[in-house]
Every structure is written in structure tokens, then in C-alpha cells.
Amino acid sequence: MAPAVNARPYRDFLTTSLHRRFAKASFYTLFLCWVIAIWMGDWNSLFWTWFPLSAVGLRTIALYIPAFMVFMIRVSQWHVGQRNTVTPNQVFNRLATKKSTFLTFALYSFSAWVYSEIYIWTQSQHGRLQFTVDQGRFTERIKLNERPVYLRFMFVILGCIQTIVHLWADYDQIRIPVKRTEQTGKTNILQLMRANLVLMFSRSIILAASAFPIATVLYYLVGRDPLWRLHFFLVQFFVSLSRNAKPSGVAPFMSLAVIYLIEGTLVTFLWQYTNFIFSSYINREPLKKELPITNDSKDPNGSLLNGLKSKKDAVKSTAFWELAIITERFPDRRKTIYAEPDRVKGPTHTQIINICLAELGEIHKRVDAAMNPDRSTQEPGKSSAPAETQLVRQIAQPLKEGQILGPKAVPQSRWEKVGAVTGEIARNNSSSQNVQNSYAKEYLKKGQEKASHGVRQAESWWDVHRNRLAASPVGWPFRQSLPRTANVVVAGAFYSRQATIFNAITALANLAVHSLSEDIYGSFHNEVPEIIRTLTQAIKDIDAYMNVIQIHWTDFETLTKPEAERKKVKEVEEITAELKDGLEKIVRAFTEYLPGMKISSEEIREAKRLVAKGPEVAQLR
Structure with a gap:
């Protein structure tokens, strides 16, 4: 017998299950944040370098913010099943108009910016990343340091590129096994991480290295002047700067490039790791203590x-x-x-x-x-055309659709009949207009042949170039x-x-x-x-x-x-x-x-x- 109670909504049990999995995924993510926080710190003391109740703990909590941005993306956008479209271009059209796409760009960019701020404030003295830099002489005015501006921009562009990878690879997809009804036991998360750790880290290195030239070119083409002016506007409230100051450059460039490649790899690895751990937990069977969640x-x-x-x-x-x-x-x-x-x-x-x-x-x-795209969806026996409405009573016969001119007079006598026949023959065969009509027909025929030949040539040319275009990378999205x-x-x-x-x-x-x-x-x-x-x-x-x-x-x-x-x-x-x-x-x-x-x-x-x-x-x- 069915219980005489109102059943709780299914989403209550699913949400509770997802919360438990999110908590476990967050624990493993915090562990990675703690490792990165140790890397960023000063290794002056063997104990305080790793002890969580210290500056390392604060950096760990701060580094969890970039990871939490990824969790926000995944929780709000996860879906079951791969994307199905007839052409790849349809995927782009769908994603380009969705608010979630812009949210993904915003959250990844914010995550990258927060990570850069944590690193800059941690390593400002060692990497010459402070707001201003002393020129070395007492009489000289201090100048605005461009290095942190450049580094922040690089990280934000890295976040945008990570967004493209996220959308392209469809990280939001949850792959429910199509034939996984047999009991397979609990998935060991640690074993999964060990099996995929090297792959995730290698992908992070490739992504950070690939983003480096792109971000550098964009910085000098479009980002340098407005960002430097914004930075100057903010710093002038705290430090006396020359109003005629100009960007001083990012030298030494190699040290800054090494900093970006190392830290860019780490933040990308944090994103990859967070996505992986979330998918590993969210993809588990809907069970609680080895029983159905309901x-x-x-x-x-x-x-x-x-x-x-x-x-x-x-x-x-x-x-x-x-x-x-x-x-x-x-x-x-x-x-x-x-x-x-x-x-x-x-x-x-x-x-x-x-x-x-x-x-x-x-x-x-x-x-x-x-198979039947043109099939009508109407009920049988009903016509799609609207019924004719007769507004005024018909009071006259309808117009004739045949010859409008009246008939010619019928010849009566024999000579009139002979004259009518011979006149018709003369008009049809002896008129000077017939010669002109014959020439016109001949020219028209030749023109039609040339036009047909030209159309065939145009169609052949278009077919060749159309196939080349479709076979090229430019035509791939439309195949x-x-x-x-x-x-x-x-x-x-x-x-x-x-x-x-x-x-x-x-x-x-x-x-x-x-x-x-x-x-x-x-x-x-x-x-x-x-x-x-x-x-x-x-x-x-x-x-x-x-x-x-x-x-x-x-x-x-x-x-x-x-x-x-x-x-x-x-x-x-x-x-x-x-x-x-x-x-x-x-x-x-x-x-x-x-x-x-x-x-x-x-x-x-x-x-x-x-x-x-x-x-x-x-x-x-």
C-alpha cells in the first residue's frame, strides 16, 4: 500500500547528496591550496613553513577563493549527456547567447585575478612587484612600477583562455555510465587522482605556455595604456608621482616571464584539479550508505x-x-x-x-x-485554408475568363469567305514582321545557349570552390x-x-x-x-x-x-x-x-x- 503522506520532492534528497559530495571535494581542494600556499611562502622556518595556524593557513583560505569560483561554475551549470547538434556552429550559436557563458568568463577571470593578487602581495619584495619602485637615487622621484600591471593582465587573459577550454571540452558534462547497473564498489578518489595527476599537470604547463605569447601581444596592443592609467590613478592617492609619468617597462622581462610560467601553471593546475575532483564526486551513483538516496x-x-x-x-x-x-x-x-x-x-x-x-x-x-518534415500536424479532414466568407449577395454573373473582344463578322457570300481565307494566309506568311521575328528568334536561341553555358561554368566554378572551402578549417564548423x-x-x-x-x-x-x-x-x-x-x-x-x-x-x-x-x-x-x-x-x-x-x-x-x-x-x- 502507498503511504498516506505527501512525498518529499526528489530534489531534497539529491541536493543533500550533492552537498556531501561538495564537502568532500572541497577537502581535497583545500589540501592542494595548502601545498601551493607553502610554495608561495618564505622557507625560513621548518615548522612555520607548513603549520596551518599561521600565514600559511591564511594563504590557504585565500587560495581557496579561486577554486571556489570553479565550484560555482560547475554547481550552476552541470548537465547530463554530451552536446548534440547537426553542425559545430550550432554549439557556438547556442553558447554565444547564454548568460552562463559570460558568467563563466567572469568567474574564471576573477579567479585568475585573485590568484595574481595573492601572489603579488606575498612576493612583492622579492619579485619587484610592489606598487612603486625606487630608482636608486635620493634626488629622483619614484616611478610607477609596470610589472604588476603586466602580470595581472597576463593572469586575466589566462583565465579567459581557460574559459574557452572549459566550454570547448564541455567540463560541465556529467557522464552517467550507460550500462553501469552492476555493483562496482566505491570509486577510490585517491587512485583516480594518482592516475590523472601527471596528465592534469602536463595540460596545465601546455595551457600556461600557450597563453603567454597571446597575452603578451594583447597587452602591448590594447591593454597597456588604459591599464597603466588606471593603476596610476589608484596609486597617486598614496604616493606622490609625476603627472607626466609614462610606462617605464617590465624589465627585467625574463624573470617576470618565469614567474608567470610557474604561477600560471599552478593556477591552471588548480582549475584542472578542481574540475576533476568535482566531476569525480558528482558522477557517483545516487546512493547513500550503499542504499538509494530516496x-x-x-x-x-x-x-x-x-x-x-x-x-x-x-x-x-x-x-x-x-x-x-x-x-x-x-x-x-x-x-x-x-x-x-x-x-x-x-x-x-x-x-x-x-x-x-x-x-x-x-x-x-x-x-x-x-523522416516527414513537411507532414501537417492538423487533425485529419480539416483544411489549413481559412473558410471563404461571402459578405455581399451576388447580383450579377461573374466575369468571363475567355476572350473579351467580341467575335468578328461572319462572311456570308462565297467571295467574302475566299477573301477572309486569303487575307489570313497573307497576314501570317507575307508580313515583313515575320522576317524580323525569325532573326529575333535565332538571336534569342543563341543568347539562351550562351547563358546556359555561362551558368554551367559558374556552377562548376562555385562547386569547386565551395568544396574547397568546406574542406578547409574555416568550413569545419558548418559541416x-x-x-x-x-x-x-x-x-x-x-x-x-x-x-x-x-x-x-x-x-x-x-x-x-x-x-x-x-x-x-x-x-x-x-x-x-x-x-x-x-x-x-x-x-x-x-x-x-x-x-x-x-x-x-x-x-x-x-x-x-x-x-x-x-x-x-x-x-x-x-x-x-x-x-x-x-x-x-x-x-x-x-x-x-x-x-x-x-x-x-x-x-x-x-x-x-x-x-x-x-x-x-x-x-x-
């Missing part, structure tokens, strides 16, 4: 249903993941799904089945829209790839729903198979025919679409493949294989019961045909 609810299945019905893709995807894990590894919890027939909106298992079938039904809608198009249609867009589709299939197959022994009310079998129909239809839709999909002329990568390999798309094949696997489990479990269910023999044969493999055909029949 087990703490007074109405666990009610809270799970709230998550499955959520309008937020991230919450919904996590709920589907938990549902698949429950049906695979927790038999006690799975039995409660069958044992709640009195829920307000229907039995628990019926609601779950309907939600999962609706997810698979989206495949049919996307495929149908792709329409067959794998990308197939993924958009089958798995959905803008973010792929492949993981949700897999988890829905897993839940359907597990609930159907285990219902034979766990459904105490014996009502689940009524859902089996519709499950078989939906799985069968999804397989047929995908196969039909992949048979008719055309290779776009800009898809050079697919055109270079052998004919047999051109329409093989990994993600689509994985979804088809999972659909067939789930359908096969259900068909095998219900083979002897199917004839007595509300499903026709043709549908049964079609389902068996789709899942049969070689020698198994006869067995399934």
Missing part, C-alpha cells in the same frame, strides 16, 4: 516518482539512474513498486512504466519528424556530419538523452522479468504488451531512419569511409543494442504467456524476429 523518505517511491516527473533534465536523469539501480540491485525496494496499487494517480508500477515508455516514445517522435545528425534524431538535442534512454530500458526489462515472481497482485502483466510494442517500434524506427538517412556533401569524413561503414554510428548502435537486449529479456520471460495476452500473433513474431540471432530464431519461434 530510502530516507517516508514515501520512497513517491519521491522517486517526483524525480522522474521533474522538468529539470539533471534531476530527471539522476532519478532514472536511481530507478535502474533499484530494479537491478535492490530486490526489497523493487518489490514495493509492485505492492502500491492505491496511489492517487495510479499504481506505482503503472506510473513508472508510463514515464519510461514516454521517454522511449520520444524516439518515435524525433524519427517521424526527421553536417552524419553521426551528429543521427545522434540528434535518435538521442535528442541539445544534450543527449542516451543515459536516460538506457536507464528507462533497464527499468522496463527488470520490472517485467521480475514481476513473474514478485508481483503479488498479478497486475503487472497488463503492461507487458505495451512495453513490447514500444520497444519493437523504437527498434523499427531507428532501423528505418538509418536506412534512409543521406550523407551531406560536406561530410567528408563519412564519405572517405567504406560503403559498409558509413552509416555505423556508435551511440545509435548502442541504443539499438540495448533496446534489443531489453526486448529479448521480456520476450524470453513471457514466451509461453504472450499468446494469452492482449497482443497479436503478428506483433509477437515481429518482436521475436527483431531480437533473434542466427540459430536462436527457431528457438524463439
